[in-house]
Amino acid sequence: MAAEAYNPLGVEQPIYKRWEASGYFNPDKLPGKRTKAFSIAMPPPNVTGELHLGHAVGVSVQDILTRFHRMLGEKALWLPGTDHAGIATQIMVERLLQKEGISRHEIGRETFLKHVWTWKQKYGDRITDQIRSLGASCDWSREHFTMDPNLTAAVQKAFIQLFNEGLIYRGERLIHWCARCQTALSDLEVKHVQEAGHLYYITYGPFTVATTRPETKVGDTALAVHPNDQRYAKYVGEKVTFETESGKLTLPVIEDKLVDKEFGTGVVKVTPAHDPADWEMGERHHLEMKQVIGEDNRMTKLAGKYTGMLVTEARDKIVADLQAKNLLKKIEPHTANVPHCDRCNSVVQPLVSKQWFMTMKPLAKPAIAAVKSGKIQIIPKRFDKVYFHWMNNIRDWCISRQLWWGHQIPVWYCRNEAEKKCKPVASVTEPKKCATCKGVHFVQDQDTLDTWFSSGLWTFSTLGWPKATKDLETYHPTSVMETSWDILFFWVARMIMFSLKFRKQVPFKTVYIHGLVLDKNGKKMSKSKGTGIDPLPMAEKYGTDAIRLSLILGTTPGQDFRLSEEKIAGYRNFINKLWNIGNFVERQQKLSPPLGGGVSTEALREGGRGGRNTLADRWIQERTNWLIADITKNLKTNKLSEAGQALYDFVWHELADWYVEIQKIQPNTALLIDTYETVLKLLHPFAPFVTEALWEKRYGKMNKDMLMIQAWPKAKAQKNTATKEFTKLQNLVVAIRNVRATHKVAPHEKLTLNIAGAGTKTILALKPMIDVLARVEVMSGKSAGKPDGHEAGVNFWLELPKASQQHVKKEVASLQQYIQSLEHKLANEHFTKNAPAAVVEGERKKLAEAKAKLQQLTD
């Protein structure tokens, strides 16, 4: 009766429910005495977000580590949560309301926020349910949301402290303004996109000025040249008056090293209110600030006849006016970096605005030291450099947003502020009395904080800070922060700065950076372009375990990788292979139960069973033991791909291909079961569902002894003696199969194999195994002519239907080449003198072996 293939559908959900119900996701409820703590703070997905492969990679990595450390007997905590995601969420709800014809300004702040909360209640669980479906073993009893009361308290506490220390200040500065979102943005929230545009050469009296943004010319308050530019030296310090599209204008000419002599004509029009470089020059030279573009993306009153026009309209109109007055010399095609809003993708305007800023330099200093000293290790290491570069060049962070969804800034203004110059006060609740004017009426700042302010506190706010909780003491600093490189600055850097500031400790010891998942064309997956793979339908089709493996195996930290459905299908096949090994094991157990009295697995490990362990038995024991050591080492050093790969190879190409086959001839059911159970344990962190399902198949559905909490196998020191012997046997079998295939002997046809040589006795002892594995009848003694091959200390001859010796010729040729290269190497004195003795010795041995082999082949 053919066993059915593994069908993950209907298996995974009940298993997850049992895991969750068991309470073991919560480290407080884990059995046994556990002292060492292991903790991961889950990067909180956006509360309204939907699961994509980026989440899936992160969840897989974090779950593997958490499950591994849980099985190691540690207090393993993986703390989940969601982020309110200020702009992203607000945009989403705004769009939704827009469809009903409602604008947020019509309904007002309070009502709008009610809508957002309703939305949050409705969809907030969707993302966490999706994370559950990936098998995430995180402690949902500790789940948090960045706008939970206790996290809001943390935000307020942090803000007030920074404010009182003078690290947060309010000022008028040039910021990026998104007219769509109606808010200021931080530098990081702006993405520069190369766009084809034009370079306009405009006459400014004696000069010609090249600009990409003619519409800002009505905001010009100076002209600038480079200090070394001889061409214009005579004008520096002078004022020039000239004709413009809007009449006569007089501007000072300044010199500044920011000006590039080579670009355009070497003369720059300076618009301090609408360009970062010009702003800087304006500050330096105390230039007038003329704001001609407003927050509504329209020209302001200061723009004269262009007032009220959209920026793009004004541009066209000004160009036309210039042309009419013959002030436009030429227009060249030009590509420029145009700033866009990271969230809504509309073009943002640099403009001057009154915002809250955070002084970053003092916070960056210890954050740099933490990575430099190795207190925080970034994997892969190359991101250190990127991190240092950003930290060293850090600029003040614009933290206020003109949004409604978020943490309202805890700053209060006295009503007499303007009149009596009262100072703003940072406080959670309305202050009782103004220190300056003794007034009692205050207004809270209407702005909210940048989303990343609250996420920056995430590792410790979720553990109870600012309260001194037991969790904080036990689990902070966390062990690993798992994330992708695109939020290294947004989030990781800020967490480090905040944690060092408020906790005087690093937030995590290791930063594990995974790559982005690309589509099969090597592009970032995009939902709007439809190039993404949606993990959930894929998981339904191939199983969650297959998805997890395909995201971890064969990938490298920090390296983006392509994912194709074929790859997922490949790992589905592997899972099915494991499933069928399970079928086989269960069947074997029914057919031949373990030896009477039940031999303990421990005894098996010791090579017990009264010396009845065959070579294959001893081999698989050694291999399993090696595997345990290898996987453990690699998981402890976060080398997940290597660990998973080793498991894959072992399960398929050693356990299934060899040991299971041998079981059909020489069963050792107790050892088979032992090996199988070890594999289930080792594989569990990677493929939790199928392994738990197989475990249940053996032991029934129970909470207490779930695979999830089994102790991680331990390896012991060993000599790989059986492995060496068995490898010889494998080589012989492969060599025989090879000869058979070359001569196109049908796989089922049984041939006679004659052997001769030193190893004959050993091979004859293994005769039953070889007979079956190679489909031959091993006989000793008879030898005639050149052998068909040489392996395991014997020459062998296959009695072929019609023997051809071609393959021997080929082998001889390759062997001769090999010998030549070895001889060449050994003839080199530099090598024999300088290389380690063991290496030289090894090479000599190889040469001798190869020569002996050749000798036997050509006999």
Added chain:
RNA sequence: GGGCGGUUAGCUCAGCUGGUUAGAGCGUUACAUUGACAUUGUAAAGGUCGGAGGUUCAAAUCCUCCACCGCCCACCA
């Protein structure tokens, strides 16, 4: 303008603290198929590790330069 990554079999990628005759999966080819598994098995073909120099007894691996592709940062109007 600065910086990072990639370039290894037809495709997708490992390997890179220098040391067997460079690996895997998919694909291809040949053969097989009722007893765990066709989501399978056995075997084969396929690579001068992007190019050029250099260091070394020894380089896919370390150094220098170059080319192409991708990305990040940055005030070139």
